[in-house]
Amino acid sequence: MVTLGLVFAGPCLVAQQAMGAGTDEVLQAQLTQIAAQHHGKVAMFAEQLNTGKTVGLDPDKPVQTASVIKLTILFEAMEQVRAGKAHWDEPIVLKPGDAVSGSGVLMFMDAPMTLTLKDALTLMVILSDNTATNLMIDRFGVDAVNQRIAWMGLKDTHLYKKIMKPATEPMPADQPKFGLGKTTPREMAKVMERIGRCELAAPGEPALPGDAAICSVALHMLRNQFYRDTIPRYLETLDSTEEGSGIASKTGSLNAVRNDVAIVAGKSGPMILSIFTYDNQDHSWTVDNEGEVTIARLAKAIVERWSPAGIDGKTLVPGLGLAPVAGGGIGASK
Known part of the structure; x- marks a missing residue:
């Protein structure tokens, strides 16, 4: 285990990441550079679940x-x-x-x-x-x-x-x-991962026949998130209200805070992205708020690295399987 400490002047970023065997160090360096340009602070954790690749900036803060x-x-x-x-x-x-x-x-x-x-x-x-x-x-x-x-x-x-x-x-x-x-970014990633994997049972306990239906209801809500200017910003190419979405997410915003935690159905495997920006200098409530754009840039870099073919915009089901979901998005019944 190697610990990498990175300190930047200017938009004061301090990132300390425990670099395990699963860490994608090339992507780690790219994300660190993006975060260093942000006028505020960034904490994040991401994992590609089928490969075990991870990256993080202050993931346990x-x-x-x-x-x-x-x-x-x-x-x-x-x-x-x-x-x-x-x-x-x-x-x-x-x-x-x-x-x-x-x-x-x-x-x-x-x-x-x-x-x-x-x-x-x-x-x-x-x-x-x-x-x-x-x-x-x-x-x-x-x-x-x-x-x-x-x-x-x-x-x-x-x-x-x-x-x-x-x-x-x-x-x-x-x-x-x-x-x-x-x-922390890592802990909230775990919550989203449990929903995506449909892990409702305690360790050692069996799943129940109705678990998948419960998780499907929750994923349908998360896939139809209205606020799509952070993680989905540069990733979605389909109208999510008509076609459904390969991104299930929950956002959070305050004047100096912009956050987004998501499951992204990459064509090469599902990913959990948990990204938090805080102490942001930009307090504006526009789509071009710097915190929102920074999250979007980080998400784009992660997905392009781990899933070069992009995301599967119509598929995201309980268990993180990639099979079609009936009903599309909110507007599918038009």
């Missing part, structure tokens, strides 16, 4: 998740559906006073209104709807999500509280630093 932490809420929902403790069609009521601002559409809807659990999760994922997220936190509980995070063996990932609502219990000392949630 705790970072602000912004909305990427919603992946852990989705995973807890999947586990509770699996256990029969939750159901996709159960009613979730949006009550007066529940709405919060930020991303999403529920804040514009009249309350009371009733959604299904699947509706609320879908809004939480594809629009990063903050109100829907709070409804899901009410439904499952912060403690349950954090217990599931611990169950997965993750040490530096934590959901703190509801969005834009006061905490109802004492907060950990590091909550002001991280806000909604914290994670």
Whole structure:
């Protein structure tokens, strides 16, 4: 095991990466160069699952998740559906006073209104709807999500509280630093990998017959992510609303933060990309925000290196198999 430390002046980047046997050192150097040009900080981890190739920049550094932490809420929902403790069609009521601002559409809807659990999760994922997220936190509980995070063996990932609502219990000392949630690039990659591989059972436990159906529901949400200016930016050549997508992702954004975690169905094998930018100088909310473009450039370099033939835009199914998915994207029924 060799440790590579890289320190750059200017847009202060400090990257320390444990270089294991699976590290693609050529790509590592290329990504380090891209990250050094960013006016802010970059932490990331990526792996091609069929080859074991990896790259990373500060992959184990705790970072602000912004909305990427919603992946852990989705995973807890999947586990509770699996256990029969939750159901996709159960009613979730949006009550007066529940709405919060930020991303999403529920804040514009009249309350009371009733959604299904699947509706609320879908809004939480594809629009990063903050109100829907709070409804899901009410439904499952912060403690349950954090217990599931611990169950997965993750040490530096934590959901703190509801969005834009006061905490109802004492907060950990590091909550002001991280806000909604914290994670590391490697740990959030593990969450996305579990969803992609459909690993809902604990180690040593068998899969259940309904697991694939549960994972298919979650992947359909993630494939239809509305915010596509980060990892998908330079990779997709098809209209994902009509053709479906070979990228399943969850984004997260704050003024000085841009994040994206994705499964990418490369033609030469599936990849997990977990990319976080923070302390960004560019606080703009445009498609050309530097954090978003930096993530896109990193993703493009990874995919071009590991899957020169590109991505399979119509295929992404539970277990990370590459077989056609019926139904296409959200607009497939037009």
